[in-house]
Each structure stands twice: as structure tokens, then as C-alpha cells.
Amino acid sequence: MRRSLGLSLxxxxxxxxxLRRAVGLVWPRAAIQWCWVHKLHFHRIVYAADIDAARVAYxxxxxxxxxxxxxxxxxxxxxxxxxLTFLAFPKVQWKTLRTTTTIERxxxxxxxxxxxxxxxxxxxxxxxxxxxxxxxxxxxxxxxxAWDEPRIRDAVTRTGRQKLLIGGITPHVWLAxxxxxxxxxxxxxxxxxxxxxxWSDLLRxxxxxxxxxxxxxxxxxxxxxxxxxxxxxxPIAGEFYAALDLPATRYILQxxxxxxxx
Numbered sequence: 001m002r003r004s005l006g007l008s009l010x011x012x013x014x015x016x017x018x019l020r021r022a023v024g025l026v027w028p029r030a031a032i033q034w035c036w037v038h039k040l041h042f043h044r045i046v047y048a049a050d051i052d053a054a055r056v057a058y059x060x061x062x063x064x065x066x067x068x069x070x071x072x073x074x075x076x077x078x079x080x081x082x083x084l085t086f087l088a089f090p091k092v093q094w095k096t097l098r099t100t101t102t103i104e105r106x107x108x109x110x111x112x113x114x115x116x117x118x119x120x121x122x123x124x125x126x127x128x129x130x131x132x133x134x135x136x137x138x139x140x141x142x143x144x145x146a147w148d149e150p151r152i153r154d155a156v157t158r159t160g161r162q163k164l165l166i167g168g169i170t171p172h173v174w175l176a177x178x179x180x181x182x183x184x185x186x187x188x189x190x191x192x193x194x195x196x197x198x199w200s201d202l203l204r205x206x207x208x209x210x211x212x213x214x215x216x217x218x219x220x221x222x223x224x225x226x227x228x229x230x231x232x233x234x235p236i237a238g239e240f241y242a243a244l245d246l247p248a249t250r251y252i253l254q255x256x257x258x259x260x261x262x
Contacts, residue, residue, distance in 0.1 A: 033086050034079040036098045042076055042083075046098065051087040058084075144173065147181035156182075163188045165224055167195025171207035180214040194220040 023030050036046050042061060048054035058076070066073050076083070086097035130136055141149040146168075156164065164187050168174030175196045179189045191211055198204050208218055229240055 031085045031088070032082045033097055034083045035100050036083065045076075045083070048087070051084060054084050054087055145177040145181060146174070147178040147185075153185075156187075162186070163190065165190045165192055165221075167192040167221065169196060170198045170203070171196040172198060172203040172210075176207045176211050176216075179211055179216045183215045189216045190219050190224055191216050192221040192224060193218055194222065 020032070023032070036042075042057075044057040045054050045061065048057050061076060062073050086094050089097055130138065139149065139151050139155065141152065143149045146152050164182060166175065166179050166182070166189060168176075168178070171191075171193060175191055175193075179191045183189050193208070198207075211218060225240075229237060231237075234240070
């Protein structure tokens with residue numbers, strides 16, 4: 001199967017040289033496509049009918065502008081044949097392959113929304129938990145699948161518990177991988193879907209289906225902790241629901257307090 005990778009490459013000093021080497025190591029047969037958005041003044045090449053027409057336009061541009069506008073020709077030569085990679089694929093894929101702008105815009109929006117809402121708040125919460133439970137320690141790892149880290153498995157084993165609640169940055173990788181691995185090792189896993197996020201409904205649904213087939217129970221953080229409370233008559237119910245700070249739990253708190261406002 002042929003693989004393609006669209007990269008918005010302009011200057012190796014921007015870090016693209018390292019990315020290129022990384023891609024070559026992981027996917028040695030990958031076809032590299034330079035993003036045309038940065039070179040739209042070569043529109044006769046970009047919108048050529050086929051690879052032969054593109055090469056003719058490429059040569060004509062070099063011949064026409066080499067003397068009077070050498071910087072434009074240098075910009076064209078910078079990408080070389082990798083500007084034309086998309087033409088080797090079916091025509092219906094050309095528009096998608098010749099630029100990464102669409103996916104870059106999606107990632108930018110995802111980062112914008114997540115960064116403002118989650119980063120500082122999450123860090124504060126983690127710091128608070130670690131202060132309140134000095135026996136806990138943050139485990140830094142290089143493994144993508146957290147369950148592949150022996151120190152994490154050992155820490156879980158030392159708790160003596162078989163039922164585990166797990167969250168992750170994204171459901172299809174950081175949540176699904178360790179959850180399915182732990183189930184394979186005999187643990188009863190509850191995946192907290194609201195403790196992860198993704199920019200794609202497809203990735204989210206795929207992760208849910210994979211985890212369900214592996215025997216992971218899909219739930220949410222709020223549902224899991226409410227189940228732990230067990231009884232609304234508990235003396236800690238008021239403090240508990242107030243800490244959750246969710247619309248539904250505020251209504252429950254009002255009911256448990258006899259109609260008083262939370």
C-alpha cells in the first residue's frame with residue numbers, strides 16, 4: 001500500500017529536517033509532499049492536468065524567471081520533485097494531498113480550545129492531589145502505552161486492587177491502549193471517557209468500540225465517583241456533590257438538602 005504524508009515544508013531551519021528524518025525512520029516508503037499553499041504563485045504547475053504537464057510548466061517557469069526573479073525560481077527548486085508528489089496519486093486525492101492547511105487549521109482550533117480550558121486547571125488539580133497524597137508520585141515515562149511501563153504496573157499491583165479507573169489525554173491512544181492491556185492482564189477496567197478528549201468523532205467512536213470489544217467498561221468520571229458515594233444520605237454527600245460542580249449534581253444536592261439552594 002502506498003503511503004503519503006503532506007508536510008508544510010519551507011525551510012529546514014524550522015525543524016522540518018528532523019521531521020523528515022523521523023518520517024524516514026518510521027515510514028521509509030512514505031511519499032513526501034510539500035505544501036503548495038506557500039507557493040501558490042506557481043499555479044500553472046499546481047493545477048496542471050497531469051505530471052507531464054506539470055513538468056513542462058515547471059521547466060517553463062524556470063526558464064522564464066531565472067534571470068529577472070531568481071528568488072522565485074529558488075523557492076520553486078526548494079521543493080523540487082516533492083512539490084509534484086500528489087500527481088502520482090488518484091486525481092480525486094490531489095486537493096487533499098497538495099496542502100496540509102485544512103488539517104493544520106483543525107489542529108490549531110483544537111489547541112486553542114483545549115489550552116485555555118484545561119492546561120492550567122489540570123496542572124493545579126494534579127499538584128493538589130499529589131500534595132494531599134504524599135505517597136503518590138508522578139511517573140515520567142517514554143512508552144506510549146502506559147501499561148508498558150513496569151513502574152506503573154508495579155504501582156498498580158501494590159495497591160492490591162483489581163478494579164481500575166483510567167483516563168487519558170486522547171481516547172484512541174492514551175486511554176484505549178493501557179485500558180485494553182490491563183484487561184488482558186486480568187484487571188477490571190473502567191474507562192473514564194470524559195477524562196480524555198479528541199478532535200475527531202471517528203477516533204472517539206473507534207476507541208469506544210475497541211475498548212468494548214476488549215472488555216473495558218465505558219463510563220464517565222462523574223458516574224464512577226457517584227457510584228462510589230452509593231448513598232445520598234451519607235454525611236459527606238453535600239461536600240461531595242459540591243466538589244463535582246456539575247449541573248445535575250447541583251440539583252441532586254438541592255434535593256438531598258431538602259430543597260435548599262446549593
